[in-house]
Amino acid sequence: MASVSVTVDGVRYDDDVEARTLLVHYLRENLGKVGTVVGCDTSNCGACTVLLNGRSVKSCSVLAVQADGQEVTTVEGLARDGVLHPVQQAFHDRHALQCGFCTPGMIMAAVSFLADEPNPTGEQIREGIEGNLCRCTGYQNIVRAISDAAAAMRSGDTAQPAATEVSV
Amino acid sequence: MTVTDERPAEVGAPRRRKEDARLITGRTNWTDNIVLPGMHYMAVLRSPVAHARISHIDVSAARSRSGVVDAFTGADIADFQGSLPCAWPVTPDMVHPNRPPLAVDEVRHVGEPVAVVIARSRNAAVDALEAIDVDYEDLPVVLDMEAALAEGADLVHSDKGTNKSYTWIFESGAAGTGASTDEAFAQAEVVVKRRYKQQRLIPSFMEPRSVVVDPTGDVITVWSSTQIPHITRFLMSLLTGTPEHKVRIIAPDVGGGFGGKIGVTAEEMLSFFAARRLGKPVKYTETRSDSLVSAHHGRDQIQDIEIAAKRDGTVLGLRVNLLANMGAYLGLVAPGVPLLGAFMYNAIYKFPAYRFECSGVFTNTTITDAYRGAGRPEATYAIERLMDELAVELGLDPMEVRRRNWIRHEEFPFTTVAGLTYDSGNYEAATDKAMALFGYDALRAEQASRRASGDQVQLGLGISTYTEMCGLAPSRILGALSYGAGGWEHAAVRMLPTGKVEVVTGSSAHGQGHETAWSQIVADQLGVAFEDIEVLHGDTRTSVKGLDTYGSRSLAVGGIALYQACQKVIENAKPVAAHMLECDVNDVEFSNGSFRVRGTPGEGKTLGDCALAVFAAHNLPDGIEPNLDAEAVYDPTNFSFPHGTHLCAVEIDTETGVTKIRKYVAVDDVGRVVNPLIVEGQIHGGVVQGIAQALFEEAVYDGSGNLLTGSFVDYTLPSAADLVEMTTDRTESPAPGHPLGVKGVGEAGAIASTPAVVNAIVDALRPRGVNDVEMPCTPERVWRAANLSGGAQ
Numbered sequence: 001m002a003s004v005s006v007t008v009d010g011v012r013y014d015d016d017v018e019a020r021t022l023l024v025h026y027l028r029e030n031l032g033k034v035g036t037v038v039g040c041d042t043s044n045c046g047a048c049t050v051l052l053n054g055r056s057v058k059s060c061s062v063l064a065v066q067a068d069g070q071e072v073t074t075v076e077g078l079a080r081d082g083v084l085h086p087v088q089q090a091f092h093d094r095h096a097l098q099c100g101f102c103t104p105g106m107i108m109a110a111v112s113f114l115a116d117e118p119n120p121t122g123e124q125i126r127e128g129i130e131g132n133l134c135r136c137t138g139y140q141n142i143v144r145a146i147s148d149a150a151a152a153m154r155s156g157d158t159a160q161p162a163a164t165e166v167s168v
Numbered sequence: 169m170t171v172t173d174e175r176p177a178e179v180g181a182p183r184r185r186k187e188d189a190r191l192i193t194g195r196t197n198w199t200d201n202i203v204l205p206g207m208h209y210m211a212v213l214r215s216p217v218a219h220a221r222i223s224h225i226d227v228s229a230a231r232s233r234s235g236v237v238d239a240f241t242g243a244d245i246a247d248f249q250g251s252l253p254c255a256w257p258v259t260p261d262m263v264h265p266n267r268p269p270l271a272v273d274e275v276r277h278v279g280e281p282v283a284v285v286i287a288r289s290r291n292a293a294v295d296a297l298e299a300i301d302v303d304y305e306d307l308p309v310v311l312d313m314e315a316a317l318a319e320g321a322d323l324v325h326s327d328k329g330t331n332k333s334y335t336w337i338f339e340s341g342a343a344g345t346g347a348s349t350d351e352a353f354a355q356a357e358v359v360v361k362r363r364y365k366q367q368r369l370i371p372s373f374m375e376p377r378s379v380v381v382d383p384t385g386d387v388i389t390v391w392s393s394t395q396i397p398h399i400t401r402f403l404m405s406l407l408t409g410t411p412e413h414k415v416r417i418i419a420p421d422v423g424g425g426f427g428g429k430i431g432v433t434a435e436e437m438l439s440f441f442a443a444r445r446l447g448k449p450v451k452y453t454e455t456r457s458d459s460l461v462s463a464h465h466g467r468d469q470i471q472d473i474e475i476a477a478k479r480d481g482t483v484l485g486l487r488v489n490l491l492a493n494m495g496a497y498l499g500l501v502a503p504g505v506p507l508l509g510a511f512m513y514n515a516i517y518k519f520p521a522y523r524f525e526c527s528g529v530f531t532n533t534t535i536t537d538a539y540r541g542a543g544r545p546e547a548t549y550a551i552e553r554l555m556d557e558l559a560v561e562l563g564l565d566p567m568e569v570r571r572r573n574w575i576r577h578e579e580f581p582f583t584t585v586a587g588l589t590y591d592s593g594n595y596e597a598a599t600d601k602a603m604a605l606f607g608y609d610a611l612r613a614e615q616a617s618r619r620a621s622g623d624q625v626q627l628g629l630g631i632s633t634y635t636e637m638c639g640l641a642p643s644r645i646l647g648a649l650s651y652g653a654g655g656w657e658h659a660a661v662r663m664l665p666t667g668k669v670e671v672v673t674g675s676s677a678h679g680q681g682h683e684t685a686w687s688q689i690v691a692d693q694l695g696v697a698f699e700d701i702e703v704l705h706g707d708t709r710t711s712v713k714g715l716d717t718y719g720s721r722s723l724a725v726g727g728i729a730l731y732q733a734c735q736k737v738i739e740n741a742k743p744v745a746a747h748m749l750e751c752d753v754n755d756v757e758f759s760n761g762s763f764r765v766r767g768t769p770g771e772g773k774t775l776g777d778c779a780l781a782v783f784a785a786h787n788l789p790d791g792i793e794p795n796l797d798a799e800a801v802y803d804p805t806n807f808s809f810p811h812g813t814h815l816c817a818v819e820i821d822t823e824t825g826v827t828k829i830r831k832y833v834a835v836d837d838v839g840r841v842v843n844p845l846i847v848e849g850q851i852h853g854g855v856v857q858g859i860a861q862a863l864f865e866e867a868v869y870d871g872s873g874n875l876l877t878g879s880f881v882d883y884t885l886p887s888a889a890d891l892v893e894m895t896t897d898r899t900e901s902p903a904p905g906h907p908l909g910v911k912g913v914g915e916a917g918a919i920a921s922t923p924a925v926v927n928a929i930v931d932a933l934r935p936r937g938v939n940d941v942e943m944p945c946t947p948e949r950v951w952r953a954a955n956l957s958g959g960a961q
Contacts, residue, residue, distance in 0.1 A: 018291070029290075034201040035194015037423075039374050040456035044880035047374060075194040084192070092188040095845045098853065099679030100191030101374040101423030107192065122893065130889035133880070135374050135424050136679050137849060138856030138917075139888035 006067045008033060009077025017064050023057075024048040026064035027074060035076040035104050039133070046132030049105035049112075050074045056112030058105075058131070075104035078111070086152040087111050087145070096145035098136035106132045110146045118154055122147065175760065178688035178698055179908075182845040185684040186703075187677075190421075197420040199378035199393045204449040207380070208237055210442055211293035212435065212452070213283040213300050214462065215275035218311075218532040218873025219324070220304035222273055222282065230285050230299040235292030238446055239285045239300070242270035245441055250407050252497070253432055255399075255652035256504035258528075262334040265325045265530075267497035269434040269441075275304070276324055276496035277533050278874055279461030281434050286442050286450060309873045313470060313491045313529040324496055324530040333494055333528035334503060338510055338586070340522045346585035352485030352521035356476035360557050366546045367943050368468035368493070368867040370460055370883055371539045373678075375423020377463060378453040379436045381443035388444070391418045392436055395425040396716040397676050399653065401708045403432045408440055419706040422678035426857070427538035428463055429678070430718050431500045435462075460883055461875050465867055466539020468493035469506065471550045473513070476521075481562050481572045485521035486585075488513050488550070492536075494528045499537030503528050507649060508637070508719075509543030511586040515551045516595055516635045516811060517573040522585040532873045538718060540857055540918040541636070548634045552923035556631070556930065557939060566927070567599070567608075570633050581904075588637060590809045592901045593837060595633060602813040602835040605895055611817050611831070619935055624823055626954075627830070628932025630816040632924035638912040639808035640719030657721065658713045659729035660799035661690065661737050665783035667776025669694065669701045672799075673730065674714015675722035676706040680914065681846045682722060686730060688842055689908070693734035694775055695761015713801075720810075720912030723842065728906045729802035736798030741778040744796070747789045748773050748781060808903050808911040812836035814855070816924040820932045825951025827863060827929055832894040834920065839903045839911030847913050851896050854917020860886050861918075862925035866944050 001016040008031060015030055027033040027050070036059060039047030048059040051073040059072075078085040087110045090096070097103040106129065113128035114120070120128065125146045126139070134142060190196055227239035242249070251266040271282050283300050287293035308322035315321060316331035324331055340346030353359065380391040388410060394400055397417040405412040422429065435452050443450040454462070469492045476485040492506045506526040514522050541548075559566040575582045577594040584590060608629070615627040640646075641655035658674035671690055673682060687701040704710045714726075738758050745763030746753040749772070757766045764772035778796060781787070785794035817831040834851055841847050864884050868876045877883040902909025922943070929945050930938055938953045 028201075033194075034198070035196060037196075037198060037375070038200075039376065040880045042456065042879045042881050045374065045456070075192070079193060088192045091192050092184055095185065095849050097188060097191055098681070098849055099374065099422065099424040100187065100196065101198070103191050104194050126888040126891070130887040133374065133885050133887060135372055135426065135857075135885065136853045138852035138854075138894075139891055140852045140893060141849060143888060143893070 002065045004064050004068045006070060006072055008072045009074055019065060021064045022060055023062040023064050023067050024059035027059060033074050033076060036074045037101060037104060039101065044133065045102070046109060047102050047105040049108040049132060051108055051112060054115065056109050075107055078107065085111065087114070087149040090145040090149035090152065094141045094145035094148060096137060096141040102132060102134040106134060106142060110149065114146065114150050114153060118150060120150055178691040179842050181688065181843070183684055183688055183698065183843055185681050186687065187681060187683050198375060198423060199380055199391045199420055200453040202380045202391055202451065204380065204382055207449040207451055208286045208288060208446060209290040209293045210439055210450050210452040211285045211297050212281045212438065212458070213297045214458070215271065215278055215280045215282055217275065217304050217306065218278050218309045219307040220275050221307060222271065222275065222302060223305045224301070224303040225283060226301040227283050229301065230296040233292065233296040233299055235289055236285055236287045236296045238442065239283065239296065241283045242268055242272035245270060246272050249437070249441065252434060252437065253403050253407065253500060254498035254502065256501045257650055258336050258503040258507060259334045262503060263328050263330060263332065264498055265328060269437040279534055281438065284438050284442065286446065309532045311531050311533065311869060311873055313493055313531065316529050316531055317527070324532055331530045333498065333530060335525065335527045336507060338524045340585045343587060345587040346519070347521040349485050349487055349521040349523035353476045356484055357479045358477045358561055359474060360554060360561050361474040362554055362557055362940065364471040364473065364550050364553060365942055366467040366469040366471065366549065368536070369466045369539055369861060369865055370867050371426040371428025371463070371466055372883065372885055373424035373426055373428050376454045376456055376459045377429065377433065377435065379439045380449060380451045381439045382449040383443045383447060384449065387414045387416050389416045389418065390436070390440065391420055393422050393429060394419050395422070395429040395676060395678060395718060397706055397708055398674060398714045398716050400432055400436070404436070404440065407432070407437065417708045419676050425678045426540040427466065427542055427718060430538050431464060457879050460878050461534060464499050464535045464537040465495065466536055467546060468536050469546050471546065473550045473554050475554050475558055477558055479562065481564055481569045483517055483519050483573050486514060486519050488524045490526040492526055492528050493531055493533065495533045495535035496530060497535050499535045502535060502537040504649065504651060505538055505543045507543065509547035511588050511637055512544050512547035513551050514585050515548065516575055516633055518575060519585045533869060534875070540854065541915040542719070544636045544915065545858065545919045545922060548632070548919050549923045552632045552634065553927060556927045560934065566631050570631070574633065589806060590635065591806055592904055593635065593809060593811045594899060594901050595811060597899045598811065598835045598837050599633060599813040601897055601899060602815050602833050605835070605897060606815040606831065606833040608815065625819050625821050626932045628818045628820060628928040628930070630924040630926065630928030630931060632814040632920050632927065634920040635809050635811035636916060636919050637807040637809060638720035638915060639724030639804055640721045641807060642805055643803050653715065654803065655715065655725065656801050656803035657715055657726035657729045658799065658801045659726060659733045661733045661797060663737060663775060663779035663796040665780050667696065667700065667774065667779055669696050671701055671703045671730065672711050673703060673705045673726050674711055675717045675726040676714070677717065677722070680717070680722060681843065685723065685842045685846060689727060689730055690734060693731060694737065696775065720914040723910050724808045724912035725802060725804050727908055727910055729800045731908055732800035732802060733798045736800060737775070737796050740796045740798055741775055743789055743792050744778040744781050745773045748777065806905055808839065810836065810838040810911045810913065810916050812916065812920055814920040814924040816928045818925065818928040818932060820929065820950060820954065822954045825947035825954065827945060827950055829859070829892050832892070834894060834917065835897045835899060836916055837899040837901050838913040838916060840900060840909035841898070842910060848896055850913045851917045852894065854915060855894060855921040856886065856891060857918045858921030859891065859925055862922045862943055862945060864890065864944050
C-alpha cells in the first residue's frame with residue numbers, strides 16, 4: 001500500500017491505496033466521486049478527464065499516488081456556489097450532450113483548453129478536444145458550446161448566455 | 169387556483185433538456201456507480217481462440233485466491249444455464265443453435281465467456297482469472313461467408329450440418345405487391361449489377377455495459393445498462409425460472425446504446441446466476457476491450473444488387489441477394505435485421521417489380537445484431553449507390569434519375585412494391601431545399617474546372633435521397649414476420665393532488681431526451697407547466713409495462729400512447745369539473761389547461777383543482793371514481809416514414825488519398841417536431857455515425873479469427889478533429905395517422921449519410937475509371953482507387 005494526500009474538489013483526503021490504483025479508480029471507488037467515469041482502457045476516449053493542478057489529464061493514465069500533494073478538480077467541483085461554470089452552462093444551452101457519458105470528461109477538457117486558448121476558432125476547438133470521444137452528438141453542438149463558453153468567459157459573464165438560435 | 173393566460177405551445181419549442189442538470193454536474197446514476205452492502209464483483213474469462221474444444225478447464229486455483237468467493241465454468245451450470253434468447257425465428261426451419269452464457273464443451277468465437285470468478289473486490293476477481301487453467305483443442309475456423317456456404321465447408325456448429333441459419337425470400341409477383349421480377353428484367357433496356365460490402369461495425373456506446381444483481385430482497389433486483397428493461401424482465405424470468413413478479417429490472421442512467429444494448433447478455437445472466445448462488449449482490453462492469461469483443465457487432469453483409477431500367481431512366485425492377493453474417497450464434501433480433509432492410513431497398517422509387525433474398529450465415533466471430541438503423545442503412549446504401557451507377561450508365565445527372573423515379577408528393581399515400589404504404593412525404597420539397605443550401609450547380613462547375621485543370625485535389629458530389637420505416641412497429645406486422653413480441657407502447661399519467669404531474673413511459677431513454685420532450689407534450693395537452701411534470705422510465709416497478717427503445721419508436725409509438733393517456737385524464741376530470749362548476753358535464757369544455765362552462769369566459773377549474781378534489785373526495789358526484797389518472801397502450805397501424813435529402817461534397821487529395829468533407833447538407837422530414845434542439849442533435853449524431861462507416865470504422869478479424877480492432881486504438885471512432893460543421897434544415901410533412909404527426913428521428917442520420925459520402929468519393933474519382941471504393945474509404949483505399957490501373961479496387 002502507498003499513502004496519498006490529495007485535494008479533490010476543495011476537500012483534502014489522506015488514504016492508503018494499492019500502488020497500482022489509477023487516479024480514476026481512486027476517485028470513483030475510494031472517494032465516491034462517481035461523476036468521473038471510465039469509458040475505455042487505452043486512454044483513447046477521455047471520459048475520465050479531470051484537472052490536475054488546473055491542467056486536464058486522463059485520470060486513467062495517472063496513478064493515484066502520482067496525484068499525491070496535488071489538487072484535483074472533477075466535474076463535481078466545477079460549479080461554484082450553485083452557479084454553473086460557463087462551460088457547463090454552454091453545454092446545457094447548446095444541447096451539447098445526449099447520453100451524457102462523455103460529458104464530464106468533455107467539459108473538463110474544454111475548461112483546460114480554454115485556459116490555454118481563450119479565443120479559439122472552431123477548428124482549434126476541434127483539435128483541442130480530439131482526445132475526447134463522443135458517440136451521440138457528432139461534436140457539432142459541443143464545438144458550438146465551447147465557442148459560446150469562450151465568449152462568455154472573455155466577457156467575464158458567468159451568467160446564463162442569451163438563448164441561442166437553433167438552425168433546425 | 170386561478171386560470172392562467174394562454175401559454176405558448178411547448179411542442180415545437182427548443183426547450184433545454186431537463187436531463188442535463190445531473191449530467192453536466194456529475195450527479196449521475198450509472199450502473200457502475202452502484203455499491204451495495206456485501207457486494208461482490210464478477211470477472212469473466214473469455215476465449216482467446218475462435219473455435220476450439222475445451223479439453224480441460226479448472227478453476228480450483230482461482231477459487232483459492234485471496235478475496236475470491238466463487239468461480240465456476242459452463243459445465244458447473246450446464247444443467248440450468250439454458251440458452252441466451254433469439255426472439256426472431258424468421259423462417260420455420262431456421263437453424264437456431266443453443267447459445268449458453270458460459271461455453272461448455274466448445275468455444276466458437278474469440279471473447280466467448282468460458283469461466284467466471286466472483287470476489288470481494290474488482291481487482292481480486294480480475295487477478296484470479298489468470299489462475300484458471302484451460303486447454304483448447306483447435307477446431308477449423310470459419311470466417312468468410314461465401315466459403316462458409318460452400319459444399320464441404322468446415323462448420324461453426326458441427327451438429328447442425330450447415331453454416332446457413334436461414335434463407336428468407338420476398339418476390340413482388342408472388343406476394344401480389346407488384347409484377348414478376350424475372351419478367352421485368354426481361355424487358356430491361358439497361359441492367360446494372362453491383363456487389364457492395366457492408367463492413368462489420370461495433371456500436372461503441374460510450375458507457376461500457378454494466379450489471380448489478382441484488383438477490384437479497386423479496387424480489388431480485390437487476391440494474392443494467394440496457395435499452396430494454398421490460399423485455400429483459402420477461403426473458404430473464406423465463407430463462408431463470410424466476411416468477412416474473414419477483415424480478416425487477418432497472419435501467420438507470422444509460423450511456424448510449426445505438427442498438428448495442430438490445431439483448432439479454434451472457435454477463436447479465438452470469439451475474440444473476442452468481443448472485444443467486446451466493447445470496448449476495450454481484451456487479452459486473454466490462455472493460456472497453458471486453459466490450460469490443462463480446463458486445464454484439466453490427467452490419468457485416470454482402471449485397472448483390474441489380475437494377476433493370478429503360479434508357480430514359482425509368483426503373484423496371486430490382487433484385488437483391490444478401491448474405492448476412494450472424495456471427496457464431498443468433499442474437500436477440502439478429503435474423504430479422506436484414507428483413508428490416510428488405511422493405512427498404514426499393515426506397516423512395518416506384519419499382520414495378522422487386523425480389524429480395526437473404527441468407528443468414530454462421531461464422532466464428534462475435535455475434536451481430538441491431539446497430540443504429542438495423543437493416544435500413546444497408547438497404548439505403550445499396551440502392552443509393554446503385555442509383556448513381558445507373559445514372560452514369562445512362563449519362564444522366566444522378567439527381568435527375570432519382571426525380572424521374574421517386575414518388576411524387578401528390579401520390580401519397582403510396583403502396584410500394586414491397587407492400588408498405590408510405591403515409592406521407594415530400595421528396596421534392598426536401599430536395600429543393602437541400603440543393604439550394606448546398607449550391608449544387610456551383611459545386612458541379614468547380615468540379616468541372618478541377619477536372620479540366622487536372623487539379624491534385626478533386627471534388628466529388630454525393631446524393632442520398634432516403635426514406636426509412638420506423639416507429640417499430642404494428643404488432644400484426646411483427647407477428648406476420650414471426651417476431652416474438654408486439655410493437656405497442658405504454659404510457660401513464662398520474663395527477664398529483666398539488667397539480668403536479670407524473671408521467672410514466674414504457675420506452676427507456678438513454679440519451680434521447682424523453683424527460684424533456686415528454687414534458688413538452690404533456691404540458692400542451694394538460695395545460696400544466698413544463699417544470700411541473702416529472703417523467704419516469706426505465707424501472708419495471710414504476711414503469712410497469714413497455715417494449716423499450718429501438719427502431720426510432722419512442723416518440724412515434726410511445727408519444728402517441730402518452731397523448732392518449734392525457735386525453736383520458738381530461739375525460740376523467742370532466743365530471744369532477746362539471747360538479748365544481750355546477751353545470752352539466754356536456755356543457756364543460758377543456759382548453760388551455762382549464763375546464764369552463766361552454767361559452768363562459770373567466771375563471772374555470774384547472775386539472776390541478778380537479779386533482780385536489782378527487783384527493784379529498786369529500787364532494788364528488790355520485791358514482792364517480794375518485795381518480796383522474798389514466799394509462800394508454802398504443803399499437804400503431806403503420807410504420808412511420810421519415811425521409812430527406814443529404815448532399816455531401818468531398819475533396820480528395822489524389823496524391824495522398826485523404827478524403828476531406830468539404831460540405832454536408834442534411835434536410836430531413838421527420839414529421840412534426842416536438843423539440844428542434846433534440847431533433848437537430850439526433851441528426852448530427854446519426855450523420856456522423858454514418859460518416860464514420862463511410863470513412864473510418866471497421867471491425868477487422870485476422871485469418872485465425874482474432875479481432876484486430878479490439879480496442880479504441882484500432883477501432884477508430886472519429887474525433888471532432890476528423891469532422892466538419894454540417895448544415896441541417898428540415899421540411900415537415902406531418903404523419904397523418906395520429907394526432908401528434910411525429911415520425912421518429914433516431915436513426916435517420918445514420919441511414920442517410922453513408923451513401924452520400926461514398927457517392928461523393930466515387931464521383932470525384934469517376935474520370936479515373938473508378939466505380940466503387942470499399943468502406944471504410946481509408947486514404948489507402950482511396951489512393952489505390954485513384955492511382956492504380958482499373959480504378960475499382
